[in-house]
Amino acid sequence: MTGKNYLTDDYRLGSWFTTTDHKRIAILYFATLIFFFFIGGVAATLIRIELATPGPDVVSADTYNRLFTMHGIIMVWFFLIPSIPNTLGNFIVPLMIGARDLAFPRLNLASWYLFVLGGSVTLFAIFMGGIDTGWTLYTPFSTLYSNSYVSVAVTGIFIAGFSSILTGLNFIVTIHKLRAPGLTWYRLPLFIWSLYATSVILVLATPVLAITLVLLTAERLFGVGIFDPRIGGDPLLFQHLFWFYSHPAVYIMILPGMGVVNELIACYARKKIFGYKFVAWASLAIAAAGFLVWGHHMFVSGQSLTASLVFSFMSFIVAVPSAIKVFNWTATLHKGKIRFDAPMLYALAFIGLFTIGGLTGLFLACLAFDVYATDTYFVVAHFHYIMVGGMVTAYFGGLHYWWPKITGRMYPEYWARAAAILIFFGFNLTFFPQFVLGAEGMPRRYHVYAPEFQIWNVLSSGGASVLAIAYLLPMFYLAYSLFFGARAPANPWGATGLEWQTSSPPPRLNFDRQPVVDGDPYDYAHAPEPQHV
Amino acid sequence: MSDSQDIAEHLATSAQRDEVLELGMWTFLSTEVLLFGGLILSYFVYRHADPQAFLAAGRETRIVIGTVNTALLLTSSFCVAAALQAAEQGARRATRTLLGIAILLGLGFLGLKGVEYLGEYREHLVPGVNFARTGQDAHGIELFFIFYFIATLLHGVHVVAGIGVLAVFAAMATATTARSRYIAGLRTAALYWHFVDLVWIFLFALIYLPGRSS
Numbered sequence A: 001m002t003g004k005n006y007l008t009d010d011y012r013l014g015s016w017f018t019t020t021d022h023k024r025i026a027i028l029y030f031a032t033l034i035f036f037f038f039i040g041g042v043a044a045t046l047i048r049i050e051l052a053t054p055g056p057d058v059v060s061a062d063t064y065n066r067l068f069t070m071h072g073i074i075m076v077w078f079f080l081i082p083s084i085p086n087t088l089g090n091f092i093v094p095l096m097i098g099a100r101d102l103a104f105p106r107l108n109l110a111s112w113y114l115f116v117l118g119g120s121v122t123l124f125a126i127f128m129g130g131i132d133t134g135w136t137l138y139t140p141f142s143t144l145y146s147n148s149y150v151s152v153a154v155t156g157i158f159i160a161g162f163s164s165i166l167t168g169l170n171f172i173v174t175i176h177k178l179r180a181p182g183l184t185w186y187r188l189p190l191f192i193w194s195l196y197a198t199s200v201i202l203v204l205a206t207p208v209l210a211i212t213l214v215l216l217t218a219e220r221l222f223g224v225g226i227f228d229p230r231i232g233g234d235p236l237l238f239q240h241l242f243w244f245y246s247h248p249a250v251y252i253m254i255l256p257g258m259g260v261v262n263e264l265i266a267c268y269a270r271k272k273i274f275g276y277k278f279v280a281w282a283s284l285a286i287a288a289a290g291f292l293v294w295g296h297h298m299f300v301s302g303q304s305l306t307a308s309l310v311f312s313f314m315s316f317i318v319a320v321p322s323a324i325k326v327f328n329w330t331a332t333l334h335k336g337k338i339r340f341d342a343p344m345l346y347a348l349a350f351i352g353l354f355t356i357g358g359l360t361g362l363f364l365a366c367l368a369f370d371v372y373a374t375d376t377y378f379v380v381a382h383f384h385y386i387m388v389g390g391m392v393t394a395y396f397g398g399l400h401y402w403w404p405k406i407t408g409r410m411y412p413e414y415w416a417r418a419a420a421i422l423i424f425f426g427f428n429l430t431f432f433p434q435f436v437l438g439a440e441g442m443p444r445r446y447h448v449y450a451p452e453f454q455i456w457n458v459l460s461s462g463g464a465s466v467l468a469i470a471y472l473l474p475m476f477y478l479a480y481s482l483f484f485g486a487r488a489p490a491n492p493w494g495a496t497g498l499e500w501q502t503s504s505p506p507p508r509l510n511f512d513r514q515p516v517v518d519g520d521p522y523d524y525a526h527a528p529e530p531q532h533v
Numbered sequence B: 001m002s003d004s005q006d007i008a009e010h011l012a013t014s015a016q017r018d019e020v021l022e023l024g025m026w027t028f029l030s031t032e033v034l035l036f037g038g039l040i041l042s043y044f045v046y047r048h049a050d051p052q053a054f055l056a057a058g059r060e061t062r063i064v065i066g067t068v069n070t071a072l073l074l075t076s077s078f079c080v081a082a083a084l085q086a087a088e089q090g091a092r093r094a095t096r097t098l099l100g101i102a103i104l105l106g107l108g109f110l111g112l113k114g115v116e117y118l119g120e121y122r123e124h125l126v127p128g129v130n131f132a133r134t135g136q137d138a139h140g141i142e143l144f145f146i147f148y149f150i151a152t153l154l155h156g157v158h159v160v161a162g163i164g165v166l167a168v169f170a171a172m173a174t175a176t177t178a179r180s181r182y183i184a185g186l187r188t189a190a191l192y193w194h195f196v197d198l199v200w201i202f203l204f205a206l207i208y209l210p211g212r213s214s
Helices: A013-017 A022-050 A061-096 A105-128 A141-145 A150-177 A190-222 A235-252 A255-269 A276-292 A305-333 A342-365 A367-373 A377-407 A413-440 A451-484 B014-049 B051-060 B063-088 B092-122 B138-171 B179-207
Strands: none
Touching (some): A013 A022, A022 A105, A022 A377, A061 A150, A061 A190, A141 A190, A150 B014, A190 A235, A190 A276, A190 B014, A235 A377, A255 A276, A255 A342, A305 A342, A305 A367, A342 A367, A377 A413, A377 A451, B014 B051, B014 B138, B051 B138, B063 B179, B092 B138
């Protein structure tokens, strides 16, 4: 090894907590998110254990309410939303565009501290006794009736929201202003386009959640009836404001995953992405149209039929750019020299699982079917296919793909492929039965159910234990690779992209000399051969 | 004077630094628009549901204080714009004086706001604390004052933050080093202060003007 890299630049522990290096901040986020993923996973495990039998065996109804609320809040706000943007994005975006750091390095560190503070406040609420409203915090239950720690938990989410906003702001400015010479918009890797679209949502949707949570907390603490129908307030207004944020937030939880998959598909099919411009603009189209579909969460809320029809129509529209992406990935695979390395297995799993999640989303966009499926396990299965089958799978794929760049070590390929395959089967075994349960009418958020649903619930709980083992596997072999893995070359996969032109791991300011770009991305006809065998 | 010491190590030129700062502030302001936007949307939903009560509530507000405060903030914004001009032309003491006036006007705004809150407290118009109105418009008036307090408090927090930022720039106004960085920073701070001013103009129209025409 010649010279210092970002990991060996300063060995003191304190240097990590005062760092402004985007790569080190990404590592801080990695560590924090693993912790939250574990907490959310424990809640999910307890839920699946309770649901293995029809009766109330393990937890009371009240505890169950707190468990699924904790699972939702932790997984949505403290794992999925920051997952790819704040870890892989933080690490890779400046490298990909040939910059030395994000535009505002200190703001980047501040947003990590905000995230930790928000997470701590939320954990405090959970360990004080938890919160029983569901992650959607619907009024008037959350404001007038719930006796749990709503205000504390909401404060934690509020603080974490500003972490999201500042991250989005940092990405937007970085992508506009810090690109390497010659790196025009249409030469950007598609990961950058998708994170740009994600950032727009983070910046424009999150403040609406913030003000909504302020109103909710004001009502709870001061007893003023903002959403209280007794003084003319409207509980439905809360739902409108909440979903105005939370539906676009669904796209925060999938667009970065799509971005990762672009990189993986191109690299392991050794081909240019088919229809680059369509895929690039599809990201922004999803971000824009995603702001106009929130009412499809409220078909049975009593909103007007006209509103429901418009929201239903818009929900079909938003599927178009998503479908464009799926078709273009498939077309990229066509006649490619496909290598089934572990990251590619994750990418292929993503395409399949996202497609199932997306198509069942169209079922739910139909007014008549949605009335039937509302608050059933069909909905639960649908959004887990997107958020877990899609986003978490892409996260693992991206983590493996960039692992040599981040750590400078190669992971054991055999184990990585085994984990990828196990995750795919575990996931489907967990969540496919939930489609059946939903179609048969089992409602969500109950800790007991009719005995005829048991077989599907047993399958689902069995799948969950497979999935849990599959998610734990990488923790072991990736940790192993940190100490015993082979040293990674600069570009083990023979990939295009500026991040592969610097050493693994990169030096503190990323590049020894300013890179210059003079061609299109994904030029795999002229890419070096993979060095990894 | 060389710029090289004023540029962070991850940026290439002072022009790039200035662009980054300015775009960062515009992006931040877009998030602020949505923050106040959610609140203003809720106001309109309720005003639409109960227009009579909102007109009655508007007549309860102190339009003289509201108008004087609008004048204070507008003048303050003018001073910040003039301070930026002065800084660009190298008039350091004028920059400091103008920023000082802008800060005093901002403090005056907050003082008058306090007087206004005190009056509303005495008239039992504070929801959740001592709201006591009866009659058919009472609920609508209460909703109006909930929004009044949340919106003006949220705006007040922005005014306090803005005064803090302006104070830092006033203190640095006569320093002789890092001038180009100072001017870029002041331009960004001025953008923020103008935005705070602009939000107030919207709030002024929504709070003080309903019910005044007849």
